[in-house]
Amino acid sequence: MTADSPSPTLEERLLEGDRRALARLLTEVEAGSARGLAAMKVLYPHTGRAQTIGVTGSPGAGKSTVTNEMAKAYRARGKTVGIVAIDPSSPFTQGAILGDRVRMQELTADSGIFLRSLASRGSLGGLSEGSMDVILVMDAFGKDVILIETVGAGQDEVEIAGTALTTVLVNTPGMGDDIQAMKAGIMEIADVFAVNKADLPGADIVVAQISALLSLSTADGWDPPIVKVTATEAEGIEELVDACDQHHAYLVESGAIAESEANRARRQIVALARRRLLAQLIDHSGGQDRLDELVTAVAERKLDPHSAVDQWIGG
């Protein structure tokens, strides 16, 4: 850079592939700072090119290992990869965070992979306002494939994985006999089923159970494949990646991708609006003190919760 040319902005540097600019803007965007919001306006028109894949499923299913192996498989196919890992933070997560650092060292020795962990407050809190923006920023950066992996199974985490164009639901043998109850509520978001730990007894039973449940579905169009994998041995990963690519091709060819994009946009707009409306209400209604008063009145049974909301909103 010469003295008479203006310094490129962080956004310009990011769009030219500067990883440090990416890291910096991801931090701003995740925090929901004014700088982050300004960046989103510049970067958003550059999004929509990435193939986004959510990896979700029950705790203990091996989602991290599946995600890592998928990342390596996509790299071997010449694609650049972004990983967004949703990481519940709590007084008990020191171990998980440590595990993540080890994992980053392994994966990010390859400059074609960029991993970012997002702190979620687990089932008590949820994700920050900027979480969905993090995926968009990686997309603008030009990653070909973005893998979004949930560590927990909280609603926000499953929801953000569900904003991906393709959602992989990772199952595993030995989850007890209520697989049916377990799957209710998340099965319908799966585009591809992975049965991990396929070397364990019972893997074929899980495949049969998923097939039986899928046969009850009345959805038409895409017929979700079931892929057996043993992620720790990298077995079945090529087939899993093929299944994801086939789903993505189906979305593009059928035109269903427009609907997926609209769903993602709707989720983000509604989530942002909900948060802003509540913040405005607190500001305009007398702040936290006013809310605290109402909470006390309800806790002491002087006021019922619905009347409290009437008074708070002035409805």
Next chain:
Amino acid sequence: MTADSPSPTLEERLLEGDRRALARLLTEVEAGSARGLAAMKVLYPHTGRAQTIGVTGSPGAGKSTVTNEMAKAYRARGKTVGIVAIDPSSPFTQGAILGDRVRMQELTADSGIFLRSLASRGSLGGLSEGSMDVILVMDAFGKDVILIETVGAGQDEVEIAGTALTTVLVNTPGMGDDIQAMKAGIMEIADVFAVNKADLPGADIVVAQISALLSLSTADGWDPPIVKVTATEAEGIEELVDACDQHHAYLVESGAIAESEANRARRQIVALARRRLLAQLIDHSGGQDRLDELVTAVAERKLDPHSAVDQWIGG
């Protein structure tokens, strides 16, 4: 009832112990109808007497069996019991609903037990506005103990179990080696740990893992006990019920119950306000059509999501 006395209202009948009035008002309240809201204003001052216990944990942990056995144990101690079961409904839950009917027949032959299932839309949707009210109505009816059981592990379901005064987290051996990641985010809401299927190999390892994680916690006051149970054999249930009663006694004696009540009130007020604010915004901003326009503009990259919210709210 004689001809010259006015008919008692449903609320009066409920407060006198009429199960049909209870069933009727639970339906109104869950639906959030005007009749249900009117009932809440009458019934709310009669709440706050029940000992509420949330039963949550990973899929496959045996929460239903634990809940059923706890209900029987409380009945044997002369307490009346309400059960609120959170049931994810989806195209795939036919089996779960059927299982619930069988279960109701077994339990509700005892008129001291009242079971109500709440439909949740799983991780895609969440619970209806009236879900928290259902617990309050059972409380007003005079149930001594209310068990709130989640079938799934979505955030709303865990959150509603977390509104109970005492939360039991059910664990089980054989959930894989990432118990730590699994527990992050829900461990901190547990007041009592149950290790179910304690006859299986690995139960003592789970107990040791939970102990190790608890030793990292800096919370003081109540020290969560870990109780081994084999719910299918009703083993350990007396100890589990004792642990819940000890926690409840601790809350009352330490005065911490006031804080629990305030937390419950705050969650309900904020949840109700959020929902009402969004409905008002949609009404006042041009309805669903206006939202659809913004969604389309964002999906087509003509507008970024934050600017869309600015335009929607007029911020």
